[in-house]
Amino acid sequence: MERRIRRLGIALVLLFAVLFGQLAYVQVFAADDIKNHPANFSRQLIAEYNVQRGKILTADGLVLAESVPAPKGSRYRFERRYPQGDLYGYITGFYSRIYGRSALEQSMNPYLSGEASELALSTFSDLFLGRQKRGGNIFVTVDPNLQEVARTALGANKGAVVAMDPQTGDILALYSTPGFDPSELSSGSDAEMRRAWKRLNADPTKPLLALSHQELFLPGSSFKIVTASAGLENGFGPESRWPNPHRLTLPLTNEQLQNFGDEHCNGGSSQITLIQAFEESCNVTFAEVGLRLGAERFAAQARAYGLCDTLPPERTTCDGPLISFELPFQNGRFPDPAYFERNDPLLAFSAIGLDNDLVNPLQMALIASAVANGGVMPQPRIVSEVRDSQGRVAREFGVRSVRRAISASTAATLTQMMIAVVNNGTGYRAAIPGIQVAGKTGTATNGEGRAPNAWFTAFAPAQNPQIAVSVIVLDGGNLGSEATGGQVAAPIVRSVIEAYLR
Amino acid sequence: MSAITSRPVRPRTGLLLLLAALVASVAAYAMVGLGLRGRVPRDIVVYSLTLGGAYLLAWGAVRWTAPRADPVLLPIAGMLGGLGLAMIYRLLPADVANAQAVWLLIGLVAFVLTLMLVRDDRQLDAYTYTIGLLGLILLLLPVVPGVGFEVNGARLWAHVGPLAFQPAEFGKILIVIFLASYLSAKRELLEAGVGRLGLPRAKDLGPLLLAWGASLAVLFLERDLGASMLFFGVFVVMIWIASGRVAYLVTGGILFAAGGVIGYLALDHVQDRVAYWLHALEPATVHQVGYGQLAQSWFALASGGLVGTGLGRGSPDLIPYPASDFILSAFGEELGMLGTAAILLLFVGLIGRGLRIALDREDAFGRLLATGLTTTIALQTFTIAAGVTRLIPLTGVPLPLVSYGGSSRVATLVMIGLLVRISAGPWQPARRGSG
Numbered sequence: 038m039e040r041r042i043r044r045l046g047i048a049l050v051l052l053f054a055v056l057f058g059q060l061a062y063v064q065v066f067a068a069d070d071i072k073n074h075p076a077n078f079s080r081q082l083i084a085e086y087n088v089q090r091g092k093i094l095t096a097d098g099l100v101l102a103e104s105v106p107a108p109k110g111s112r113y114r115f116e117r118r119y120p121q122g123d124l125y126g127y128i129t130g131f132y133s134r135i136y137g138r139s140a141l142e143q144s145m146n147p148y149l150s151g152e153a154s155e156l157a158l159s160t161f162s163d164l165f166l167g168r169q170k171r172g173g174n175i176f177v178t179v180d181p182n183l184q185e186v187a188r189t190a191l192g193a194n195k196g197a198v199v200a201m202d203p204q205t206g207d208i209l210a211l212y213s214t215p216g217f218d219p220s221e222l223s224s225g226s227d228a229e230m231r232r233a234w235k236r237l238n239a240d241p242t243k244p245l246l247a248l249s250h251q252e253l254f255l256p257g258s259s260f261k262i263v264t265a266s267a268g269l270e271n272g273f274g275p276e277s278r279w280p281n282p283h284r285l286t287l288p289l290t291n292e293q294l295q296n297f298g299d300e301h302c303n304g305g306s307s308q309i310t311l312i313q314a315f316e317e318s319c320n321v322t323f324a325e326v327g328l329r330l331g332a333e334r335f336a337a338q339a340r341a342y343g344l345c346d347t348l349p350p351e352r353t354t355c356d357g358p359l360i361s362f363e364l365p366f367q368n369g370r371f372p373d374p375a376y377f378e379r380n381d382p383l384l385a386f387s388a389i390g391l392d393n394d395l396v397n398p399l400q401m402a403l404i405a406s407a408v409a410n411g412g413v414m415p416q417p418r419i420v421s422e423v424r425d426s427q428g429r430v431a432r433e434f435g436v437r438s439v440r441r442a443i444s445a446s447t448a449a450t451l452t453q454m455m456i457a458v459v460n461n462g463t464g465y466r467a468a469i470p471g472i473q474v475a476g477k478t479g480t481a482t483n484g485e486g487r488a489p490n491a492w493f494t495a496f497a498p499a500q501n502p503q504i505a506v507s508v509i510v511l512d513g514g515n516l517g518s519e520a521t522g523g524q525v526a527a528p529i530v531r532s533v534i535e536a537y538l539r
Numbered sequence: 540m541s542a543i544t545s546r547p548v549r550p551r552t553g554l555l556l557l558l559a560a561l562v563a564s565v566a567a568y569a570m571v572g573l574g575l576r577g578r579v580p581r582d583i584v585v586y587s588l589t590l591g592g593a594y595l596l597a598w599g600a601v602r603w604t605a606p607r608a609d610p611v612l613l614p615i616a617g618m619l620g621g622l623g624l625a626m627i628y629r630l631l632p633a634d635v636a637n638a639q640a641v642w643l644l645i646g647l648v649a650f651v652l653t654l655m656l657v658r659d660d661r662q663l664d665a666y667t668y669t670i671g672l673l674g675l676i677l678l679l680l681p682v683v684p685g686v687g688f689e690v691n692g693a694r695l696w697a698h699v700g701p702l703a704f705q706p707a708e709f710g711k712i713l714i715v716i717f718l719a720s721y722l723s724a725k726r727e728l729l730e731a732g733v734g735r736l737g738l739p740r741a742k743d744l745g746p747l748l749l750a751w752g753a754s755l756a757v758l759f760l761e762r763d764l765g766a767s768m769l770f771f772g773v774f775v776v777m778i779w780i781a782s783g784r785v786a787y788l789v790t791g792g793i794l795f796a797a798g799g800v801i802g803y804l805a806l807d808h809v810q811d812r813v814a815y816w817l818h819a820l821e822p823a824t825v826h827q828v829g830y831g832q833l834a835q836s837w838f839a840l841a842s843g844g845l846v847g848t849g850l851g852r853g854s855p856d857l858i859p860y861p862a863s864d865f866i867l868s869a870f871g872e873e874l875g876m877l878g879t880a881a882i883l884l885l886f887v888g889l890i891g892r893g894l895r896i897a898l899d900r901e902d903a904f905g906r907l908l909a910t911g912l913t914t915t916i917a918l919q920t921f922t923i924a925a926g927v928t929r930l931i932p933l934t935g936v937p938l939p940l941v942s943y944g945g946s947s948r949v950a951t952l953v954m955i956g957l958l959v960r961i962s963a964g965p966w967q968p969a970r971r972g973s974g
Binding site for chain 1: 776779780781783820822825826831834837838839840841842843844845854857871875876879880883886887890891894897898903906910914917921924925928929930
């Protein structure tokens with residue numbers, strides 16, 4: 038019996054030895070693989086929330102997003118706060134333990150979390166000195182005063198304002214309403230987050246998507262900047278003369294295209310110059326320009342302005358953004374020439390910013406910047422630099438341009454034409470005494486029974502451009518179906534430019 | 540004293556070890572407070588005094604009633620109980636944990652009572668069948684309508700008056716005593732009882748088949764896979780130790796496998812257990828209850844790594860039922876592989892001492908009883924530890940002395956009390972002083 042008891046002992050020890058082997062496998066050898074299993078998201082989040090995430094700030098130190106110690110009893114050490122409420126919601130995005138990250142919280146995550154290689158020195162010294170690991174701070178190019186002005190100027194309207202430095206592409210203001218407060222999705226209990234998420238997603242105004250750069254709209258007459266560019270690049274000068282009927286019967290159809298309000302441009306004269314037509318925003322003239330240019334040349338110009346090509350109705354999305362940006366940007370769109378082969382008259386509608394032309398205020402601000410910048414389109418930039426927790430610069434984001442969109446001479450001519458719009462034409466409400474503004478109005482139909490969307494896109498001062506602005510006001514704003522871009526959107530652009538340059 | 544080999548009595552060793560266990564237990568409790576709330580719990584003094592007082596009283600009782608006892612058993616039990624209690628305070632609301640602390644104290648009282656009532660373990664040898672019958676009744680009590688009731692799909696509970704408990708926890712002690720008694724008496728018969736093929740003769744297979752049937756009854760009537768496996772495993776080990784016939788081990792193994800197959804084919808919940816075990820981390824199943832539980836256990840262990848997050852600093856509360864079945868995984872997360880291994884080594888130490896006690900006895904009953912009790916603790920520990928680490932399918936049995944659960948805690952301390960008694964030999968208070 039003694040021998041058997043000893044054998045039993047050996048057997049039990051062996052049994053436990055296998056157990057130790059399994060423990061070593063789970064806890065050490067395979068631990069990383071097991072920890073990174075997608076179903077372990079709760080612990081991964083807890084680990085993430087144990088690091089003090091970096092702040093998002095403006096150049097002068099206004100805090101847009103920060104991590105503060107979580108209230109007692111929370112499972113997480115920190116929670117994310119957005120002291121500016123919904124004002125910078127689309128810029129910072131949210132940082133939610135349930136719904137993930139968006140906007141800069143997403144695109145700058147390696148820096149904010151401290152994982153980026155540029156921050157290795159800082160996090161290593163934190164470790165070495167026994168300090169809490171902290172993420173890097175992100176500095177944005179937004180001018181906080183201008184952001185406030187954009188909000189005030191839009192008032193109760195639904196719409197968006199994008200203002201940028203046309204030379205550097207720095208975003209000076211980017212505001213869209215109705216918006217959302219990222220705190221709702223980033224702090225509080227899980228139940229509170231879920232309620233907010235449900236409400237925001239059920240809202241028909243889609244507050245989680247920025248009108249300024251995540252949605253697409255018909256540009257209407259604003260697109261005449263592109264049509265005029267194509268014309269100028271292809272030898273139709275500003276003084277070129279065009280037939281001036283008040284309606285245009287489209288080739289191969291009985292369909293007629295009319296001027297805004299069915300008015301007759303240039304006092305009813307039989308001819309009109311390109312610059313006059315631009316000033317008065319004559320649809321008929323620009324439809325003629327589009328038809329004369331042909332699909333190839335027109336589409337090439339749209340592409341040069343960074344619009345991606347689509348082939349409706351089959352293909353309506355871009356393969357990838359042609360213009361890179363730190364925020365999720367819906368590139369503007371213009372149909373592939375093949376699209377017009379099937380239906381030539383549509384070129385006339387495309388020439389006046391209808392049919393399948395799609396843009397948003399950021400895209401229009403970029404187009405205006407290209408004109409203002411001698412024809413070179415800057416790459417939009419909203420993050421200027423990343424600093425580590427000690428304040429040392431860890432990464433700078435340089436100024437870059439996307440491409441040359443038009444020649445310098447076309448840019449100069451177009452500037453004159455846009456000046457004429459403000460000085461003598463539809464954009465007079467954007468004029469500022471002492472500052473020469475160059476701009477273009479747009480009033481885009483919004484479908485049967487809905488008030489039109491009002492656009493205004495401009496830059497100033499015209500000869501030494503420091504700011505380019507594009508504004509959209511949905512559903513005609515407070516003027517409803519009577520609204521035009523000149524009436525509703527131009528005054529908003531004016532307020533923004535005035536605030537920036539004064 | 541013929542049954543007891545002489546052993547140097549070192550009361551101070553036991554006391555020092557017990558103080559070390561006490562310090563470790565109180566330190567764990569303090570660290571839980573620091574990790575969870577950033578401060579030492581306010582009641583740390585009351586806590587240490589209560590626990591220390593109880594441990595010292597238990598030690599005093601051993602000194603008084605069993606002066607020649609093994610000095611290591613009580614400190615190991617104290618350490619496991621104290622660590623388990625600290626983790627229960629970390630995982631559960633204070634009032635629930637307080638109840639468990641009371642159960643630990645009741646367990647220590649039961650330990651002392653065991654030593655005082657069982658003055659000589661050989662007394663137990665006298666009532667073989669009474670004890671066996673009582674054990675069987677306790678084992679099957681939860682099945683009795685009106686007395687037994689179900690919790691989480693297993694029918695393990697019985698209530699007698701206001702008291703609800705798991706009678707099988709106590710039943711298994713009586714069964715082990717019965718087996719030790721029965722097998723030591725029938726030893727010669729069993730040793731000789733071998734047919735031409737080296738197999739036990741049909742009539743000697745009786746006890747084996749009876750135990751097998753009882754195990755299956757536990758499995759089918761109470762849906763308690765863990766207890767069923769444990770019960771049969773201990774039986775096979777004891778009959779092998781008693782008889783010396785490997786044939787019993789082989790036949791037992793075959794019957795065990797057959798029982799497993801029958802259980803698997805007949806019972807959904809056995810099939811589920813196997814499926815959870817095999818597919819715990821697969822994307823399609825990982826978010827379902829049974830699978831997710833094992834996945835969370837692995838996540839907890841893996842995130843603990845080698846040294847752990849520190850007590851109160853991990854997230855073992857993400858595992859369903861972290862304080863009962865999965866308490867080892869909670870330790871794995873917060874004390875790491877080193878801490879988990881240390882706890883398992885305490886069990887290895889306990890098992891080693893238990894078998895040493897068996898070897899030190901010369902009578903078959905004492906040897907078998909010590910071996911049986913030790914094997915019960917060993918197999919139970921292995922079953923749950925291997926279950927939560929996904930070495931084998933999970934069957935919910937408590938980790939002895941550590942897990943949440945009053946019945947198991949008290950029953951295990953009674954078993955430790957019996958082992959102490961077996962190691963110490965008879966208590967002769969009347970003749971104390973006369974030498």
